[in-house]
Amino acid sequence: MGENWALGRLGAYANIWEPRLSAQTTTLDAQSSAISLIPTASEMEARPPTGLDRRRWIKMEVVSVLEINDDVVGIQVSVPGGGKVELPVTSHIMIRGRDPQTSKNVVRSFTPIIPDQVECPGIMYLVIKCYADGRMSRYIRTLREGGEIEIKGPVRSLKYFKGKYQRIVLIGGGSGITPLWQVAEAIIKDPEDETRICLIYQNRFEKDILMRSELDEMAAQHPKKIRVLYMLSKPPEGWPGGKGRLDRAVLQSQLPPAELPGSVIMICGPPGMIDSLAGPMDEETRVRDGGLLHQMGFSGEQIHVFE
Numbered sequence: 001m002g003e004n005w006a007l008g009r010l011g012a013y014a015n016i017w018e019p020r021l022s023a024q025t026t027t028l029d030a031q032s033s034a035i036s037l038i039p040t041a042s043e044m045e046a047r048p049p050t051g052l053d054r055r056r057w058i059k060m061e062v063v064s065v066l067e068i069n070d071d072v073v074g075i076q077v078s079v080p081g082g083g084k085v086e087l088p089v090t091s092h093i094m095i096r097g098r099d100p101q102t103s104k105n106v107v108r109s110f111t112p113i114i115p116d117q118v119e120c121p122g123i124m125y126l127v128i129k130c131y132a133d134g135r136m137s138r139y140i141r142t143l144r145e146g147g148e149i150e151i152k153g154p155v156r157s158l159k160y161f162k163g164k165y166q167r168i169v170l171i172g173g174g175s176g177i178t179p180l181w182q183v184a185e186a187i188i189k190d191p192e193d194e195t196r197i198c199l200i201y202q203n204r205f206e207k208d209i210l211m212r213s214e215l216d217e218m219a220a221q222h223p224k225k226i227r228v229l230y231m232l233s234k235p236p237e238g239w240p241g242g243k244g245r246l247d248r249a250v251l252q253s254q255l256p257p258a259e260l261p262g263s264v265i266m267i268c269g270p271p272g273m274i275d276s277l278a279g280p281m282d283e284e285t286r287v288r289d290g291g292l293l294h295q296m297g298f299s300g301e302q303i304h305v306f307e
């Protein structure tokens with residue numbers, strides 16, 4: 001079953017999955033499993049020192065806290081060392097904080113973003129969505145300019161390199177968009193990286209869509225490389241994007257066929273969405289199985305969950 005069949009099936013969106021002009025690695029190659037998930041010294045050396053440490057928590061100064069909207073804050077953190085804070089693609093940092101409601105420590109992952117227009121050495125930029133019932137969210141709400149925050153990292157759960165995949169499907173929910181944005185941005189910025197991207201971003205309301213102008217601009221400027229589908233479970237009247245939840249029918253209309261080599265699906269979002277797509281995690285083996293994507297024929301190797 002070849003690419004042509006896929007094109008027929010994918011209809012209007014087929015241009016993204018068209019056969020590529022140059023050959024790239026088409027399978028999840030054997031070397032990838034042997035590759036260290038920790039950014040290598042040379043990868044980190046290629047960038048100015050970040051002052052981050054993946055083994056221990058470092059206290060850093062909160063330089064500013066900006067209310068982006070009702071439930072999203074932009075936080076600038078001063079990172080010792082003074083270099084531009086740019087993490088290797090697919091890596092993130094961890095924040096440790098104390099939930100003011102339970103007084104218990106909570107640790108969560110966050111992906112710093114690199115705003116295009118500002119280049120302030122030694123500053124890490126975080127965009128954080130705060131959930132009313134969220135333990136880390138409640139801690140984030142307590143942060144004030146001049147205060148401290150504990151950060152560890154970078155951490156990486158998957159190694160990405162140009163040519164590893166032909167097609168990447170990024171499925172995000174709520175605040176899970178930032179790691180997916182990081183992957184998309186790295187591919188878009190590299191003119192030699194011909195990977196095609198389909199980003200499906202699920203939210204409840206239109207106002208919940210994070211980084212929308214950046215995503216729209218990316219899709220408008222690189223229509224052959226990326227397309228974006230916003231799904232809303234509570235869409236406004238006349239909403240042109242996807243409506244409802246990510247079910248089998250939506251996935252079938254958007255994803256390349258599971259048998260097509262060189263495809264991977266990366267997911268980051270709320271636990272319910274991850275369980276439904278990638279299946280619940282077996283506590284012993286730490287492997288997810290039995291989700292919608294498995295039922296559609298995708299193997300565990302083709303599904304990567306940021307968590």
Ligand SMILES: Cc1cc2nc3c(=O)[nH]c(=O)nc-3n(C[C@H](O)[C@H](O)[C@H](O)COP(=O)(O)OP(=O)(O)OC[C@H]3O[C@@H](n4cnc5c(N)ncnc54)[C@H](O)[C@@H]3O)c2cc1C
Pocket residue numbers: 092106108109110111112126127128129130131133134135136137138173174175176178179268269270271272306307
């Ligand atoms: C690799 C990685 C990078 C991330 N980067 C960022 C980032 O840059 N900015 C950011 O804001 N978040 C990011 N997240 C999500 C973040 O780690 C937390 O999951 C999120 O802040 C909620 O934590 P909490 O303790 O406040 O909520 P919890 O106490 O864990 O959950 C509270 C409620 O929020 C819901 N919820 C939790 N996560 C989500 C979600 N993603 N979408 C919708 N509902 C959710 C839960 O279902 C629950 O109802 C990232 C996650 C990963 C795995």
